[in-house]
Structure formats: C-alpha cells, structure tokens
Amino acid sequence: MSDVPTVLVLPAPAQGHVNPMMILSQRLVEYGCNIIFVTTEFIHNKVITSMGNQEADVTTGSRIKLVSIPDGLGPDADRNNFRELFDSILNNMPAKLEKLIEELRLKDGVIVSCIVADFSMTWALEIASKIGIKGALFHPFAASLLALNCSIPRLIDDGIIDSNGLPMTRKTFQLSPSFPAMDTDSIWWAKIFVPGSANEVFNFVVHCMPHLELAEWWLCHTTTDLEPEALSYLPKLLPIGPLLRSYDHDEGVTERSLGQLWKKDLSCINWLDQQPHASVIYVAFGSTTLFDNKQFTELALGLELTNRPFLWVVRQDSDCNNKMPLPNEFKGNQGKIVKWAPQQKVLSHPAIACFVSHCGWNSTIEGLSNGVPFLCWPYIVDQFFDKQYICDVLKVGLGFDSDENGLISHEEIKDKVDKVLSDENMRSRAHVLKEKLLNNLKDGGTSSENLNKFINWLKE
Ligand code: UDP
Numbered sequence: 001m002s003d004v005p006t007v008l009v010l011p012a013p014a015q016g017h018v019n020p021m022m023i024l025s026q027r028l029v030e031y032g033c034n035i036i037f038v039t040t041e042f043i044h045n046k047v048i049t050s051m052g053n054q055e056a057d058v059t060t061g062s063r064i065k066l067v068s069i070p071d072g073l074g075p076d077a078d079r080n081n082f083r084e085l086f087d088s089i090l091n092n093m094p095a096k097l098e099k100l101i102e103e104l105r106l107k108d109g110v111i112v113s114c115i116v117a118d119f120s121m122t123w124a125l126e127i128a129s130k131i132g133i134k135g136a137l138f139h140p141f142a143a144s145l146l147a148l149n150c151s152i153p154r155l156i157d158d159g160i161i162d163s164n165g166l167p168m169t170r171k172t173f174q175l176s177p178s179f180p181a182m183d184t185d186s187i188w189w190a191k192i193f194v195p196g197s198a199n200e201v202f203n204f205v206v207h208c209m210p211h212l213e214l215a216e217w218w219l220c221h222t223t224t225d226l227e228p229e230a231l232s233y234l235p236k237l238l239p240i241g242p243l244l245r246s247y248d249h250d251e252g253v254t255e256r257s258l259g260q261l262w263k264k265d266l267s268c269i270n271w272l273d274q275q276p277h278a279s280v281i282y283v284a285f286g287s288t289t290l291f292d293n294k295q296f297t298e299l300a301l302g303l304e305l306t307n308r309p310f311l312w313v314v315r316q317d318s319d320c321n322n323k324m325p326l327p328n329e330f331k332g333n334q335g336k337i338v339k340w341a342p343q344q345k346v347l348s349h350p351a352i353a354c355f356v357s358h359c360g361w362n363s364t365i366e367g368l369s370n371g372v373p374f375l376c377w378p379y380i381v382d383q384f385f386d387k388q389y390i391c392d393v394l395k396v397g398l399g400f401d402s403d404e405n406g407l408i409s410h411e412e413i414k415d416k417v418d419k420v421l422s423d424e425n426m427r428s429r430a431h432v433l434k435e436k437l438l439n440n441l442k443d444g445g446t447s448s449e450n451l452n453k454f455i456n457w458l459k460e
Contacts, residue, residue: 005113005458006034008101011140012120013040013071013079013089015261015287016362018047020140020221021118022259023243025064031455035064036104036112037259038097040089042079044068046261062255069096080288082192083200090123098127114458116219119146120204122211129214134458136217141361141382142389143222143230143237145188147175149205150234165189165202179229180393186384193380201381217454221365224446225436226394238450242369242437245344261287262340268311271336275309275351281417282346282372284313285358289379293324295407300330302413308353308421310335311346347372354420356413359386371434373397373426375416377408396430 007028011021018039025035039047044066048055059066071085072092079085104110114134117124119141128135139146148155155161159168167184174181189201212218218237222230231237246256257264272280283303285291291299303310316323316339326332343363346352347370355367356375364386367374374397376387390397398416400408420426440447 003459004032004034006036006110007458008036008038008112008115009138010038010097010115010117010121010124011138012118013043013085016360017118017120017140018043018259018261019362020243021116021138022064023245024116024138024219024240026246026256026258027240027243027451028455028458029063031451033063033455033458034110036067036110037064038067038069038100040071040093041068042071042073042075043261047259050260050263051258052263058255058258064255064258066258067100069093069100082194082197082204086120086204089121094123094127097124098131101127101131101133117215119208122208122215125211125214135215136219136454137212137215139218139220139237141188141221142364142386143220143227143234143239144175144180144182144389145382145385146218146220146237147179147230147233148182148187149209151175152206152209160184161187161190164199165205166198176229176233179233180389182385183388186388188382188385191378191381191384217457219450219454221361223437223440225433225440226368238454239440240447240450240454241440242365242447244366244369244441257342260340262315262317264340264342265338266342268336268338268341269345269349272311272346272349272351277350278353279309280349280351281306281308281310281354281356281375282341282352283310283356284341284343284363285377285379286360286363287315289358291324296324297327298407298410299413300326300332302408302410302417303335304330304332305410305414306417308334308417309351311341312337313339313341313343315339354417356417359383359390361386364390365437368394368396368430368433369437371427371431373420373423373430375400375420394429394433396426396433 009021009025011017025037051058072088101112115124115128116136116138119139125135160173161167170185172181172183190198192198192201219240220237221241221243222239223241224239314337344366347366352372355372357363358379359376374390376390376397376399378384378387387399391399398420400412400416403409439445
C-alpha cells in the first residue's frame with residue numbers, strides 16, 4: 001500500500017456539508033493525503049462559479065481534486081424537495097461512483113484507499129465494502145443527534161415516537177441518566193414543515209443506519225468539551241472539531257477557500273475594521289433559510305431599532321425566491337448588507353458582539369469557537385436541538401419568543417439583543433468555551449490526536 005493514501009470524500013449536496021468536509025480534506029492533505037472531493041454536478045458548478053471560474057488557477061498542483069457526478073435530476077428540478085433529490089441520488093449516484101473509482105484506477109493510476117462518506121451519503125460505504133477499500137463515516141451534525149438516531153428502536157419501544165418517527169406527546173426525555181434532557185419538540189427529523197416530509201426524512205435515516213456498521217471509523221464535527229455525554233454514549237464516535245478554515249492567506253479565491261457555493265463579499269471585513277470593538281450584531285441564517293415578507297420586515301426594523309451596527313447576510317439566490325424588498329422605514333445607516341460573507345473570518349473579527357443565527361451546526365461550532373454569544377432563530381431540522389443546546393446546556397445564547405401571530409417582532413429583536421449584549425456572564429462563559437474548543441486543535445488535543453490516529457489507520 002502506498003504511503004500517500006488517496007481518500008475519496010463525499011459530502012451531501014449542501015453548503016453545510018461541503019464546508020466541513022472540505023476543511024477535513026484540507027487537514028488530511030496537511031497530514032500527507034491526496035483527496036478526491038466528489039460532489040454532485042449541481043454543487044460542483046456552484047463551487048466553480050463562486051471562484052469566478054478560476055478553477056484551474058486555484059486547483060492546479062493542489063492535492064485536492066474536485067470531481068462531480070450527476071445527481072440524476074434535470075437542471076431546473078427543485079433540489080429543495082428532499083425526497084426527489086435523495087431518491088434520485090440513490091438511483092443514480094452509486095453506479096456512477098463505482099465507475100469513477102474504476103476510471104481513476106484505469107486512466108489515472110489513482111488507487112482510492114478509503115471513502116469518507118457524509119451521514120446522508122452512507123450508501124457509498126456499501127461500495128467501499130464491495131470493492132474492498134476502507135470506509136469511514138463523517139457526521140456533520142451534533143454527536144447527540146447520532147446518539148438519537150442510534151436510539152430509534154428504543155424511542156419507539158418507550159412510546160416517545162411512533163413508528164413514523166413522530167413524537168407521541170410533548171415531553172422531555174434522556175438517552176442515558178447523564179445525557180442532557182432532550183425535548184420531543186426538537187427531534188430533528190420531525191422539524192420539517194412540508195406535509196409528509198418528516199416521515200420521509202425519518203425513513204431515510206432508518207435506511208442509512210445499517211450502512212454505518214460498514215464504516216470502521218465514525219468521525220464527528222464536535223468536541224469532547226461540547227458533548228461529553230453523547231461521545232461516551234457512542235464510544236465509536238470520534239470528535240475531530242472544530243473544523244475551522246485557516247484564513248491567514250485567504251484574501252481572495254485560494255485553495256484555502258475552496259468549497260463555497262456563493263462568492264464571498266470581502267468588503268464586509270474592511271467595514272468591520274471601521275467598527276468599535278465588540279459592537280456589531282452579525283446576522284446570518286446559513287444557506288437555505290427563507291423568510292416570509294412580514295418576518296423579513298420585522299427583522300429589518302428590529303435591527304434598525306437596536307441602534308447598533310449590524311452586518312446582515314441576505315442571500316439573493318437565483319434558484320430560490322429570497323428577494324424581498326426592505327421596508328420603506330428601514331434606513332440601514334448603521335448596517336451593512338451582503339449576499340454572502342466570509343463567515344468564519346467575520347466571526348473571528350474583534351468588532352463582532354453577537355451572532356443572530358439559525359443555529360445550523362456549522363454556524364454553531366463557528367460561533368462557539370470564536371466566543372461569540374448567540375441569539376438563536378432556528379428554522380428547520382437540527383437547528384431546534386442546537387438552539388436548545390446553546391441556550392439551556394451551554395448557556396451562551398438566548399432564543400426569541402414569537403407573538404400570537406407566530407412572528408418575532410422588531411421590539412422582541414431589540415429586547416433580546418440588548419439582553420445578550422449586557423450579559424457579562426454569558427460573554428465570559430462563551431470565552432471559556434472558545435478556549436476549550438480551540439485547545440482540541442493543539443498538539444496533544446483530543447481532536448488533533450483523533451485525526452492523527454485516523455491518518456495512521458489510513459496509511460496502514
Ligand atoms: N456561511 C458563509 N457565509 C455566509 C453564511 C454562511 O460562509 O454568509 C457558511 C457558514 O460559515 C457555515 C455554512 O455556510 O459553514 C452554513 O452551514 P450551517 O450548518 O451553519 O447551516 P446550513 O446552511 O446547513 O443551514
């Protein structure tokens with residue numbers, strides 16, 4: 001076996017999966033691996049477009065090779081339709097992935113020695129097993145959620161969920177006596193609000209679970225400090241977080257910034273440089289959240305009402321309808337709006353005071369790793385669990401309360417921003433947690449040691 005393993009990395013087709021798996025790939029390269037980074041054609045095209053089509057400039061000589069496989073859907077298909085997308089992936093991608101691995105061997109003499117598959121792409125572990133190469137799982141969400149997935153049969157037996165995965169009644173429960181309480185109202189697969197979709201996602205999870213046994217390694221984007229109980233509940237699951245981009249040389253499109261689906265607006269960093277220390281509210285809701293018009297208006301007015309500087313990411317996707325007018329009363333003099341930010345760089349900027357976030361797991365880890373307190377505004381799936389964890393377990397954030405019409409009002413936004421920014425205890429807890437998280441990346445740190453062990457296994 002070669003001393004330089006070639007690892008095929010397969011994220012699910014979404015920004016929140018591509019990002020951490022690209023950073024993991026960059027880590028593996030630092031440890032001497034070559035990477036075949038496989039995404040769907042749809043995602044690949046976005047990544048290349050976001051680089052201004054400078055793919056060749058950025059990736060020539062790189063040890064990360066970007067490769068795409070069609071997901072089987074037409075160019076105009078609705079890829080937000082979970083069922084259509086994953087049915088099509090399951091029907092089309094396995095044969096193509098196998099063919100790709102064979103072609104790499106025959107045409108380029110590249111022998112793939114391991115597949116690292118995202119939780120949602122664990123069908124690829126069957127291929128690894130079939131062709132006799134190594135397989136590893138990457139779980140991009142909280143370890144607690146994998147613990148929950150692994151407990152599905154017990155949750156059904158205990159009457160917590162029914163056989164369709166839906167909570168039987170609203171209550172809290174614990175996976176083990178030391179596990180933080182979970183709320184049935186934040187069971188992640190049940191937090192999809194398209195009729196019938198929760199059951200589809202649940203069935204998909206049930207379908208994925210047996211594949212996990214094919215993986216010799218289970219890696220997770222978390223740390224022991226964050227989720228000690230979940231990690232002792234699943235001893236096979238190894239934390240390798242926080243997966244953070246190194247921004248030292250990342251002023252433009254470079255190999256370091258590979259994997260963005262939209263072009264980053266770097267002008268916000270110059271703008272942040274002009275703002276006082278710990279003064280700016282950073283507002284970003286990840287890659288999929290959509291607001292309705294009324295809520296968008298309340299948010300705009302709420303930010304204005306805080307009378308503080310804010311940096312607000314408002315995506316303007318061509319493939320989704322996120323183009324809403326700002327209200328007439330909104331002047332925005334103290335704020336800056338961008339379509340896509342270099343989020344990790346923003347969060348590490350000294351001008352940032354707090355993070356109004358949808359609590360996607362990457363945003364959660366990125367905010368925690370920078371000691372930034374949260375204002376939590378979850379939208380779907382795991383974000384409700386993450387919010388609960390941030391607010392009730394880690395105690396480094398507050399949630400918003402909706403009014404009788406289900407709206408988060410502009411007064412509520414101002415109120416909660418003021419509360420978080422005046423809470424010195426919360427800020428110092430966030431700082432302590434940041435130090436703990438970052439220690440994981442130092443020599444001898446748990447995540448760093450886990451990656452070392454993983455690489456040694458890859459090289460065996
Ligand atoms: N992100 C970014 N710029 C933005 C907004 C988000 O680079 O303006 C990145 C963010 O750093 C994170 C990812 O997009 O790594 C979003 O993942 P997350 O799990 O937070 O949310 P999702 O998009 O999956 O809902």
